[in-house]
Amino acid sequence: MNLATPRLVPASADAQRAQLRIVIVGHVDHGKSTLVGRLLHETGSLPDGKLEMLKAVSARRGMPFEWSFLLDALQTERDQGITIDTTQIRFRTPSREVVLIDAPGHAEFLRNMITGASQADAAVLIIDALEGVRDQTRRHGYLLHLLGVRQVAVVINKMDRVGFARERFEEISREITGHLTGLGVTPTAVIPISARDGDGVAARTPAIAWYDGPTVVEALDDLAPARRLDELPLRLPVQAIYKFDDRRIVAGRIESGSLKPGDEIVIMPAGKIARIRTVEGWPKTPLTGAQGAGRSVGITLDRQLFIERGDIIAHVATAPRDTRRLKARIFWLLDTPLQAGATIRVRLGTKDSRATVVAIENAVDPGELESVGSKAIARNHVGEIDLSLAQPIAVDPYADNARTGRLVIEVNGRIAGGGLVLSVEAGQREAPVDIMPVESALRPEERSARYGHGGAVVWFTGLPGAGKSTLAQALERKLFSRGGAPVLLDGDTLRAGLNGDLGFTPKDRAENIRRLAEIATHLARNGHIAIVAAVSPAAEDRANARRIAGELFREIYVATPADVCEDRDPKGHYAKARAGNIQNFTGIGRDYEPPTAAELTIDTRGRSIADAAAEIEDLLLRDGVLFDELADAAANI
Amino acid sequence: MDHLDELEAQSIYILREAFARLKKLALLWSLGKDSNVMIWLARKAFFGKVPFAAMHVDTGKKFPEMYAFRDHYAVEWGLDLLIEPCPPIDAVDPTLPPAARSAARKTEGLKLALAKHGFDGLIAGIRRDEEATRAKERVFSPRGTEGGWDVRDQPPEFWDQFNASPPPGAHLRVHPILHWTEADIWAYTQRENIPIIPLYLSQGGKRYRSLGDQDITFPVTSNATDIPEILRELASTKVPERAGRALDHETEDAFERLRVSGYL
Numbered sequence: 001m002n003l004a005t006p007r008l009v010p011a012s013a014d015a016q017r018a019q020l021r022i023v024i025v026g027h028v029d030h031g032k033s034t035l036v037g038r039l040l041h042e043t044g045s046l047p048d049g050k051l052e053m054l055k056a057v058s059a060r061r062g063m064p065f066e067w068s069f070l071l072d073a074l075q076t077e078r079d080q081g082i083t084i085d086t087t088q089i090r091f092r093t094p095s096r097e098v099v100l101i102d103a104p105g106h107a108e109f110l111r112n113m114i115t116g117a118s119q120a121d122a123a124v125l126i127i128d129a130l131e132g133v134r135d136q137t138r139r140h141g142y143l144l145h146l147l148g149v150r151q152v153a154v155v156i157n158k159m160d161r162v163g164f165a166r167e168r169f170e171e172i173s174r175e176i177t178g179h180l181t182g183l184g185v186t187p188t189a190v191i192p193i194s195a196r197d198g199d200g201v202a203a204r205t206p207a208i209a210w211y212d213g214p215t216v217v218e219a220l221d222d223l224a225p226a227r228r229l230d231e232l233p234l235r236l237p238v239q240a241i242y243k244f245d246d247r248r249i250v251a252g253r254i255e256s257g258s259l260k261p262g263d264e265i266v267i268m269p270a271g272k273i274a275r276i277r278t279v280e281g282w283p284k285t286p287l288t289g290a291q292g293a294g295r296s297v298g299i300t301l302d303r304q305l306f307i308e309r310g311d312i313i314a315h316v317a318t319a320p321r322d323t324r325r326l327k328a329r330i331f332w333l334l335d336t337p338l339q340a341g342a343t344i345r346v347r348l349g350t351k352d353s354r355a356t357v358v359a360i361e362n363a364v365d366p367g368e369l370e371s372v373g374s375k376a377i378a379r380n381h382v383g384e385i386d387l388s389l390a391q392p393i394a395v396d397p398y399a400d401n402a403r404t405g406r407l408v409i410e411v412n413g414r415i416a417g418g419g420l421v422l423s424v425e426a427g428q429r430e431a432p433v434d435i436m437p438v439e440s441a442l443r444p445e446e447r448s449a450r451y452g453h454g455g456a457v458v459w460f461t462g463l464p465g466a467g468k469s470t471l472a473q474a475l476e477r478k479l480f481s482r483g484g485a486p487v488l489l490d491g492d493t494l495r496a497g498l499n500g501d502l503g504f505t506p507k508d509r510a511e512n513i514r515r516l517a518e519i520a521t522h523l524a525r526n527g528h529i530a531i532v533a534a535v536s537p538a539a540e541d542r543a544n545a546r547r548i549a550g551e552l553f554r555e556i557y558v559a560t561p562a563d564v565c566e567d568r569d570p571k572g573h574y575a576k577a578r579a580g581n582i583q584n585f586t587g588i589g590r591d592y593e594p595p596t597a598a599e600l601t602i603d604t605r606g607r608s609i610a611d612a613a614a615e616i617e618d619l620l621l622r623d624g625v626l627f628d629e630l631a632d633a634a635a636n637i
Numbered sequence: 638m639d640h641l642d643e644l645e646a647q648s649i650y651i652l653r654e655a656f657a658r659l660k661k662l663a664l665l666w667s668l669g670k671d672s673n674v675m676i677w678l679a680r681k682a683f684f685g686k687v688p689f690a691a692m693h694v695d696t697g698k699k700f701p702e703m704y705a706f707r708d709h710y711a712v713e714w715g716l717d718l719l720i721e722p723c724p725p726i727d728a729v730d731p732t733l734p735p736a737a738r739s740a741a742r743k744t745e746g747l748k749l750a751l752a753k754h755g756f757d758g759l760i761a762g763i764r765r766d767e768e769a770t771r772a773k774e775r776v777f778s779p780r781g782t783e784g785g786w787d788v789r790d791q792p793p794e795f796w797d798q799f800n801a802s803p804p805p806g807a808h809l810r811v812h813p814i815l816h817w818t819e820a821d822i823w824a825y826t827q828r829e830n831i832p833i834i835p836l837y838l839s840q841g842g843k844r845y846r847s848l849g850d851q852d853i854t855f856p857v858t859s860n861a862t863d864i865p866e867i868l869r870e871l872a873s874t875k876v877p878e879r880a881g882r883a884l885d886h887e888t889e890d891a892f893e894r895l896r897v898s899g900y901l
Contacts, residue, residue, distance in 0.1 A: 111793035118795030239653045244686045253650045282685045296649035413802025
């Protein structure tokens, strides 16, 4: 083994030095960690004592010297001779600072490979000259493409094991170049090396005299640093709104484009328009001049708008689309396959939304590159999915903006997959509209201090005659007696006015519920407890109401059986329906879809209205909507 | 944006994600150069106010200069300072080598503090370049209910999408300066004029590169008396930063064992 004195690349304290993040990927045992160890040694980047430590570690295990022990820092990694987790280490080439990301090759640890590769500007794909292109080589090539890593240098390692045969090198070179080109990635170089002995790493040795391309170090120097994002349209995903003093600061990182005080901006997906008043900073504030992509900033606006985490701030003329439907190409990391119809959480920038997988197309195993059906995406496979989102979001196709066009999928609080947005189905607001909602002069705390409760939507559903309106009135009276601000929104009452244009087709019923939900949510945001009493027979319409109201929503299922309701028939509807005088009447038509996950289910048979109302009051107390009076007083001191 | 601007913006992003997504946070303040930079970054992220507690898990064996620094800057920086003690040495795993055992007191102190305050997030100033097992860390790193780190089952983390839902009783370690190097810390400290403990500067040909407890950290040979000299020294040295930390060198896996059981 050759351990000649390395050529030390002089360090530079210059903070401006271009930095490049490179991930090294490839099939297990093809020599990733060895190449990294060798690169560090050849560039003089190993700390004192490290080489001696590695020799001692190897000797203790009765093994020949092993470069990979440098990065395989974990006991299990050294004992099993495999890299389990991704790691990062720095070294210098003549022209730049390199952050090397070593990623595991085992299919088992694909999530760790992705963790490493997603942070890279460029990649080195390593292939064993003897073994050639393997499944995992192809899988990694595919994932690099999917992660948006477009610069790939290929190294063909262990050339010593094929007698440095030029024919073997060219054979593998053709195969991998064909594969990568098919994915839209052109290799920047294909280099024959022996990482163990150093051929082709920092120097061209006599063994590969027939090769006239760059060494690995030269190839790394040829890669371009991360592309500038300043030229793209402004995208500022909102991380949070801070109110630590009298400023109301909208905080987030500029993913692309730039902004400056005075800019007219639009807050998507709602389409609200405002002007940037100041860019705040610390210790110096406010900041003048433009702030570009990559900056974590805080801005104040010229008007009070309802903004929340997940919104995207853009310039009016170049705003992203809002949508609830999109198509994405994703890879899947969980043991349980992703099925069509699954309910998942989608995270796009700082936005987090529930979503349903409407359809799955073109599921493939990127190792085999053959289609494996279209009902589900198995672990470590890739597929195209159609998503329906619970809330509108602002999003760009990946081709337009890599930063705002990629998403991850969360299952049970853990990232389970991710990928690129292929296309966006335009929402109702394809172009921003010039609406400027005016917000309340009062803060929510001011109202809750007066009313002794926060805002909420209490949604009664159940058959006609179940007792919804009676119960809703009892609750209204109860809340009012304790000083609260309840408002009753009865379905029939609103149909007399606001919703007078709507009939009873499924589409009209859906619109009826949407309007009720919008009004109720508006009231709840303004501190009232909106009590809605509406049959709302369709589960999907109620789910939509829950989406609109979000955390404010409480569903109360008044579960009185149909025969009891018909016996009661307070409004005479059942009688008329039986006589054929009402079409589409819920109850007779049996089209009521009972809730499966209501916050509370109440059967009004054999119990008093007061008792049932008290149970609802308890629910609201437990949830913190209503405050215990003593605690309330303490909270407002 | 220069290199330091990029590091700063990324750290601020991480701090804001932690604050937005976790309910009860504390920032671990060891008084050293890294955690001082971290507090500075938190003040930048939140416009002058650190909106969570700064917690010093105190072994009682720090240098007098460190205690003086803590007591002065906790007030000047307006920190909500928590000082949490560590249990005596007898309470710690006796199979660990001496220095590691001494360091493990800190892990135990940390576990007690977690149990006492019920934090679901702890912000810690570790860096990948310090030590090989730290290089394998996630930015949001889940810890078990006993504080342990399961290095073999770390969640995927990509495109700055972090996992921020710890299971009940568990917590997350958040690492906002994981991507910084020792030289970055010094360059930034100089640029921002962040105060430092004088032990980092050479006196009589010796200085500390890394500050731990008195009994387990040792100074290195150096003539650097100001930050530019430190940066020049770092640009040419091949001595690892933690060379003066006894616990790293006792056995091959001493540090890994400590970290798996919850050490920083």
